[in-house]
Amino acid sequence: MTEDRKTYRWVRMLTGGVTPFVLAVALLVFVRVYVSACVPGAQEAGICRELLAGTTVGRQALFGSCWVAPLPVLFYLPFAWIFPEPLAGMGAFFTAWFLVLWAVREAVKATGQSGVRIVLAQTAVVGMVMLSPQAQTLGIRTALMTLFMLLGGAALADWAAYRRIRDVVTAGWAGALLALCGLPAFVSAGVAVGMLPLAACGKRESRGRIQAWVLLGGLPLVYTVGVWILMNRLVLGDPFFFVRSLSYLLPQPGVFVLAVLGSGLALLPALIMTWVCDARTPEAPGAGPVAASAVLISFAVELLVCGWVLTRFGVGWHVGTLYVAALAVLVVALARLRQSPVRLAVALGLFVCLSRFWLGGAPVSELSAGAENADADIPRQVEAFVESRTPYGRVFVLGYAGLDLLRGYTGGRLQPNLDLHVGALRRAYPGQNLYVLVPRPTGAARSESVFWKYPDLYVLGGDRLLYAATFGTWRLFEVVTAPTQEQWDEWRRAAESGN
Amino acid sequence: MSIRNEVPTQEDIAKIDPLALSHMRPDWSASQPITLAQKRWLFAVVAGVAVAALVWPLRTAQVLIAVCTALYVVIMLYKFIVIRASLSPSALLRFSPQDLVACEPREWPVFSVLVPMYKEPETVKQMVASLEALDYPADKKDVQILLEADDDATCEAARALSMPQGFRLTVVPPSFPRTKPKACNVGLALARGKYLVIYDAEDLPERDQLKKAVLAFESSPDNVVCIQSRLNYYNPRQNTLTRWFTAEYSAWFDLQLPGLAALGAVIPLGGTSNHFRTEVLRELLGWDAYNVTEDCDLGVRLARAGYATRMLETTTWEEACSRPAFWIRQRTRWQKGYIQTWFVHMRRPLALLRELGVVNFLHYQLLIGGVTFSVLVNPVFWMMTLVWFVFRPEGVAQLFPGPVFAAGAVCLFLGNFVFLYVNLLGCCKRRQDSLMWWALLTPFYWMMMSYSGWRAVIQFFRDPFVWEKTQHGLGSPAGPAAVRRG
Numbered sequence: 001m002t003e004d005r006k007t008y009r010w011v012r013m014l015t016g017g018v019t020p021f022v023l024a025v026a027l028l029v030f031v032r033v034y035v036s037a038c039v040p041g042a043q044e045a046g047i048c049r050e051l052l053a054g055t056t057v058g059r060q061a062l063f064g065s066c067w068v069a070p071l072p073v074l075f076y077l078p079f080a081w082i083f084p085e086p087l088a089g090m091g092a093f094f095t096a097w098f099l100v101l102w103a104v105r106e107a108v109k110a111t112g113q114s115g116v117r118i119v120l121a122q123t124a125v126v127g128m129v130m131l132s133p134q135a136q137t138l139g140i141r142t143a144l145m146t147l148f149m150l151l152g153g154a155a156l157a158d159w160a161a162y163r164r165i166r167d168v169v170t171a172g173w174a175g176a177l178l179a180l181c182g183l184p185a186f187v188s189a190g191v192a193v194g195m196l197p198l199a200a201c202g203k204r205e206s207r208g209r210i211q212a213w214v215l216l217g218g219l220p221l222v223y224t225v226g227v228w229i230l231m232n233r234l235v236l237g238d239p240f241f242f243v244r245s246l247s248y249l250l251p252q253p254g255v256f257v258l259a260v261l262g263s264g265l266a267l268l269p270a271l272i273m274t275w276v277c278d279a280r281t282p283e284a285p286g287a288g289p290v291a292a293s294a295v296l297i298s299f300a301v302e303l304l305v306c307g308w309v310l311t312r313f314g315v316g317w318h319v320g321t322l323y324v325a326a327l328a329v330l331v332v333a334l335a336r337l338r339q340s341p342v343r344l345a346v347a348l349g350l351f352v353c354l355s356r357f358w359l360g361g362a363p364v365s366e367l368s369a370g371a372e373n374a375d376a377d378i379p380r381q382v383e384a385f386v387e388s389r390t391p392y393g394r395v396f397v398l399g400y401a402g403l404d405l406l407r408g409y410t411g412g413r414l415q416p417n418l419d420l421h422v423g424a425l426r427r428a429y430p431g432q433n434l435y436v437l438v439p440r441p442t443g444a445a446r447s448e449s450v451f452w453k454y455p456d457l458y459v460l461g462g463d464r465l466l467y468a469a470t471f472g473t474w475r476l477f478e479v480v481t482a483p484t485q486e487q488w489d490e491w492r493r494a495a496e497s498g499n
Numbered sequence: 500m501s502i503r504n505e506v507p508t509q510e511d512i513a514k515i516d517p518l519a520l521s522h523m524r525p526d527w528s529a530s531q532p533i534t535l536a537q538k539r540w541l542f543a544v545v546a547g548v549a550v551a552a553l554v555w556p557l558r559t560a561q562v563l564i565a566v567c568t569a570l571y572v573v574i575m576l577y578k579f580i581v582i583r584a585s586l587s588p589s590a591l592l593r594f595s596p597q598d599l600v601a602c603e604p605r606e607w608p609v610f611s612v613l614v615p616m617y618k619e620p621e622t623v624k625q626m627v628a629s630l631e632a633l634d635y636p637a638d639k640k641d642v643q644i645l646l647e648a649d650d651d652a653t654c655e656a657a658r659a660l661s662m663p664q665g666f667r668l669t670v671v672p673p674s675f676p677r678t679k680p681k682a683c684n685v686g687l688a689l690a691r692g693k694y695l696v697i698y699d700a701e702d703l704p705e706r707d708q709l710k711k712a713v714l715a716f717e718s719s720p721d722n723v724v725c726i727q728s729r730l731n732y733y734n735p736r737q738n739t740l741t742r743w744f745t746a747e748y749s750a751w752f753d754l755q756l757p758g759l760a761a762l763g764a765v766i767p768l769g770g771t772s773n774h775f776r777t778e779v780l781r782e783l784l785g786w787d788a789y790n791v792t793e794d795c796d797l798g799v800r801l802a803r804a805g806y807a808t809r810m811l812e813t814t815t816w817e818e819a820c821s822r823p824a825f826w827i828r829q830r831t832r833w834q835k836g837y838i839q840t841w842f843v844h845m846r847r848p849l850a851l852l853r854e855l856g857v858v859n860f861l862h863y864q865l866l867i868g869g870v871t872f873s874v875l876v877n878p879v880f881w882m883m884t885l886v887w888f889v890f891r892p893e894g895v896a897q898l899f900p901g902p903v904f905a906a907g908a909v910c911l912f913l914g915n916f917v918f919l920y921v922n923l924l925g926c927c928k929r930r931q932d933s934l935m936w937w938a939l940l941t942p943f944y945w946m947m948m949s950y951s952g953w954r955a956v957i958q959f960f961r962d963p964f965v966w967e968k969t970q971h972g973l974g975s976p977a978g979p980a981a982v983r984r985g
Contacts, residue, residue, distance in 0.1 A: 052901065054901050165924070165927055166586055211932050211936075212926075212932040212935060216927050216935070219920065220920070
C-alpha cells in the first residue's frame, strides 16, 4: 500500500511537474534560438503596457475585439507587471505551455493510463509544435486555447463515459474560458457546453436532471459572455462593439453563423454513439470509454471543420491555433487508448509527422507573425518625419497592430489609438499637428474597428485626413485642422527668416 | 454490556458543574468575551485608522480598500482550494449498506445521544420517534432528553410520552447562562456511552447513522475524535428563504466541510450530529457554556489539542428557518458566536499558532475571521460599486489605484460568481435541482447575511451571552414525513 502510494507520488511528480517543466523549457529555448520571427506575447505586451499605464486605450483594447480576446491579455498582465520585457514574454510563454502539458496529463490520466503514456503524449504535443513552428502556433493565445480545448474536450468525453458532476463543472468552465480566447473558439465553447445536456439524454436518470446540467455547465459561459458585453457597454459605449467587425468582414453574417454552427454537427456521430452505449449498458452510470473516445475524436473533427469554415469565409487568421488544439485533442484520444507504450510511441510519432500537413497549411496571421509589424525602426522613422515638419506633432498609431508596433517605443510623440474619432482628437489636442498611422488592412488587421468605420481609410484617407507618407506597410495621414495663432506666428517667422 | 434505564436524581444533576470549562480553563472560555488587552488593541487600531483618516483621508481610504481587496482575493482563492479538495476521495468517510451488513453480527458499543430541548413541546413526539427509529440496538442506546427545569410545557410533553428503552429525561436546573451548551455539559457528565452525539429536537438523522459513526471511528486513527455528519433541510420548498438556506447548507456541508476535512483543517462543527469519543470530550471539559456557537469553538479546541475531525457520508435532516425575522436572529447568533470564538482563541495568537501549526492557523483565520470579515465588509463594497455604476463619480475611481482596481474587478466579476456557483454545485450534488434556479438569486441572501453580521457585532458588545432561540415547528409536517419515507 505504502509502496503503491510512493510510486503514485513519483508518477504524479514526473508527469505533472518534471516533464511539463522540461518540455516547456525546451520549447522556450527552441523558440528563442530557431524562430526569430516569434516574439512570445507580442500583441498582449502592447495591451498590457497600456493597461498598466491605466489608459483608456488599454481598457478598450482589452475588451474591444472578438479577434484579440481578453484572456491571453489577462494571463499576460501579471507577467508584464512583475517582469521587464522580454522576460515577461518568456515567463508567460513558459507558463502557458507548462499548463498545456499539465492539461495533457489530466486528460490522459482520467482513463488510468500509466506515466509512460502520459509522457509520450506530452512529448508528442511539443514535437508537433516544434515540427511546424509558426509564430501563430507558438503564441500564448494558442497555448491557452489548446489548454482549455484539452480540458473541455476531456471533461466532455469523461462526462459521456462516467457522468460525474466534476466533468460538467470542468467542461462548463473550460467552455467559458475558451470563449474568452476569442472568436475562433466561440463555437467550440458553445458546442462543448451544449453537448453536456444532450450527452446526458441517453439514460433516464441523467436525462431527468437536464436542468442541472444546463445550469451547471452553461452558466459560466453565459456569465462570461454577459460580462464581456457589459464591459463593452461600459468601456466602449456599445455592448456589441467586439463583434461589430463581423458585419464588415462578412457580407452574409447570417450564412456565416449558420455555417460555423453547422460545424457542431461533427459531434453528432459521437452523440449517437453515446446514446447507443447508454442503451447497451443500462446499469452503468455512463456510456463508457468507447463513447469517450468517440467524443474526443468528434470534438477534434469539429475544430478542424470550424477552421475550414473560417478559412472559406476569409476570416481564418487564427486557424493555426484551432489546428494545434484539434491535433492535441487527437493526441490525447490516441494516448487514452489501451495499447502498449511501444505501439503508442510509434503511433504518436507517425501522427506528429502527419500533423505537419495540417499545421504547414495553416495561414500565418500577419498581425502576430509579421516581422514587418515588429519592426522597431518604423516608430523612429515616423518620429523623425513628423519632427522634420513640426515640433508640435502628435501621431496616433491605429488599431491592435499599433499596440504591437509601439511595443518597444519609449518616446512620447507616437501613441496608440483604437477607436478613431477625428473630431474628438482635434478637440482634445488643440493647436497641435495631428497624424494617424494606419496599418495595411490585410489579414487580421481588417478586423480593426477603424476599417469597419472608415473602410477606405488606407487607400483614400478620410474626412480631414490627408496622405503624408508611407513607412513599410503603414501609411501616415495628417489630420487637417485650422492653424492656431502660434502656428501662424511660427510660419510667419519662418517665412521672414527665409526671406 | 447493556445499560440500565435509570433516571439520575436531581441531587446527582445538581453536583454537576456545567460551567467547568469557564472555571478550570477561563482562557478557553467566552465567559469574558473580550479581554482587556484585546480591547486595547482594538481601540488602538480603530483610533489609528480614525486619526489617519482625518490627517490623510484619501491615502487611508486607499490603504483600507487595498487591504480589504487583498483579503477578498485570498478568501476567494481559499474557497477555490477548499472546493477542489472536496473532490478528493478522502473528503468523506463512506460506508455502504453492504459494509454495515458485512460487519454483523457484532457487539455495538453504547452510544449516548444528547437532545437539548427548550420551549419546543410540539417536537417531542417527532423527536422520540425519529431517535427510536435509529437502526441501533435499543439496549445500547443511551438517549438523554435535556430539559430546562423552568420549561414546564416541554417537560410536561416529554413526561406525557412513554419513553422507549434507552431513553431518559434529564432536567437541568435553571442558572446563567441559559444556553444549549450548558445543558449539553450536564448531559455529557451523565452520558454512559463510549461515543456521544448531539441532535436537535427537530432532527431526523438517517437511520443507520450511529452504526456508520461507530465504523468511522473504528476505521480512523486514534486522533480522530469527532465525526461530523452532513446536515440538510427537509423543508427546502417551503418558501424562498428556505430554498436559499438549503442551497447554502448544501454547499457548506457537502462541499466546504468535506474539503476542509480533506485538507486536514480546523473544522467549525455543525450544531448537531457531531459524534465524539466521550472520554476525549470530557478531557476537553465539554462545551463552552458562554459561547453561542459552542460547536464551532469546540472544533477549534479539538484542533488545538491535536485531535482531528472527519466528515461522514450520512445526513441529518433539519428544519430550515422559514421566517426572515427568525432567520436573522439565528444567523445573528451564529455570527456572534464566530466573533466570540475568534476573540477567545486570539487571546494568545502565538500559542494558537504553535498549537495549530502555520497551515491550520491560516485555515482558522480564513474560516472564522474571513467569513465574518467578508460578511461585514460586503455592504460597503456593494454600495461603492452601485454608486460607481450609477453616478461614475471621480472620487470612487481615486480610491482604486491600478492593481487594486484589477484585483477588485476580479473579486467583483469572478469572486461573486464563484461563490454563487458553489451554491449551485452544492444543490446539484444534493440532487436538489429545482433549487439551483433559486440559488441564482443568492446575492439577496448575502444582503440578509450582512445585516445579521452587523447585528451580531452590536450584540457581541452589548449582549454577548444572549442566545436567540431558533423557532422550530414552522414548516409543513409533510417535510419530515417525506424524509421518513426515504
